Amino acid sequence: MPMPRNKTEDDITTEALQRFAGTQDPRLREIMLGLVKHLHAFVKEVELTEAEWFQAIEILTEAGRMCSDKRQEFILFSDTLGVSMVVDLISHRKPDGATESTVFGPFHRLGAPELPAGGNIAHLDKKGTPTLVSGQVLDLGGKPIAGALLDVWQAQSSGLYDSQDQDLGGELHMRGKFRTDAEGRYLIRTVLPVNYPIPSDGPVGAMLRATGRHPWRPAHIHFVVSADGYDPVTTHIFDRTDEYLGSDAVFAVKDSLICDFVRHEKAEGDARLGIAPPYYTTQFDFHLKPAAEQGATILDAQQRLAALGAAE
Ligand SMILES: [Fe+2]
Numbered sequence: 001m002p003m004p005r006n007k008t009e010d011d012i013t014t015e016a017l018q019r020f021a022g023t024q025d026p027r028l029r030e031i032m033l034g035l036v037k038h039l040h041a042f043v044k045e046v047e048l049t050e051a052e053w054f055q056a057i058e059i060l061t062e063a064g065r066m067c068s069d070k071r072q073e074f075i076l077f078s079d080t081l082g083v084s085m086v087v088d089l090i091s092h093r094k095p096d097g098a099t100e101s102t103v104f105g106p107f108h109r110l111g112a113p114e115l116p117a118g119g120n121i122a123h124l125d126k127k128g129t130p131t132l133v134s135g136q137v138l139d140l141g142g143k144p145i146a147g148a149l150l151d152v153w154q155a156q157s158s159g160l161y162d163s164q165d166q167d168l169g170g171e172l173h174m175r176g177k178f179r180t181d182a183e184g185r186y187l188i189r190t191v192l193p194v195n196y197p198i199p200s201d202g203p204v205g206a207m208l209r210a211t212g213r214h215p216w217r218p219a220h221i222h223f224v225v226s227a228d229g230y231d232p233v234t235t236h237i238f239d240r241t242d243e244y245l246g247s248d249a250v251f252a253v254k255d256s257l258i259c260d261f262v263r264h265e266k267a268e269g270d271a272r273l274g275i276a277p278p279y280y281t282t283q284f285d286f287h288l289k290p291a292a293e294q295g296a297t298i299l300d301a302q303q304r305l306a307a308l309g310a311a312e
Contacts (some may be wrong), residue, residue, distance in 0.1 A: 072106035079250035098289040112175035120189040128157030128191025130279040144184025148227035159196035193219035218242035230288035
């Protein structure tokens with residue numbers, strides 16, 4: 001039976017679904033059929049006009065233009081639409097005692113230096129308040145994991161990442177890789193994290209303004225923690241006192257990731273690496289679960305993603 005020529009909206013949906021139904025790869029078939037079904041339903045539900053459709057094409061074109069070795073507008077769209085966190089939650093559905101994950105974000109860069117325990121990732125930041133982050137990397141039974149790798153990155157006290165800071169001329173800053181010692185311990189010197197607005201000079205910023213949303217993210221420090229034989233975790237730690245914890249522009253806050261940053265007005269105990277007060281300390285233990293049988297592919301995907309943002 002030939003398809004009728006005077007097609008209705010639903011005829012087009014049916015035909016498009018039939019056209020993709022022969023996709024060989026079963027997962028690709030599932031994804032394409034789901035995409036066409038929901039995309040068509042969305043367009044029909046809001047009765048998208050031709051002018052709105054063209055505006056959407058312009059927005060996506062502009063998003064593509066904004067992307068560079070230092071800017072990833074599509075990740076920002078995914079993050080601010082809440083899609084990144086839905087994907088995160090689907091991928092880490094079962095509570096299993098491991099440290100909870102959150103968004104990777106658009107600011108990771110390859111090539112962060114390996115630093116010794118207590119190494120300062122904020123050596124060029126003269127305005128921030130010195131802060132020590134310490135803790136252990138442990139397995140689910142509480143056994144220390146020696147030699148675990150913590151890849152750390154953070155915004156400067158100006159609220160800008162190094163890649164956004166013209167004065168740095170491409171130099172890496174506020175980034176480091178730390179290894180745990182025999183007791184699974186790590187120690188990072190940085191400055192107190194600050195809240196910052198996500199870049200709002202592109203189409204994502206325009207969307208936030210048009211919809212009455214703010215672009216702020218609560219203060220946080222990014223981590224990817226990995227160790228041989230364990231699933232890596234991509235996460236942040238957040239400052240409990242931040243005013244944006246309840247309205248993070250990218251929906252990334254989880255209760256278990258909120259930390260107390262304790263202010264010290266005078267040098268205490270071990271004099272803490274000779275840092276002059278005032279300074280802050282915070283403590284967070286990471287718990288890793290044994291590697292999944294099919295092997296960890298999260299890190300590979302993240303390396304590819306990071307390569308998009310790698311300033312060479
Ligand atoms: Fe961030």
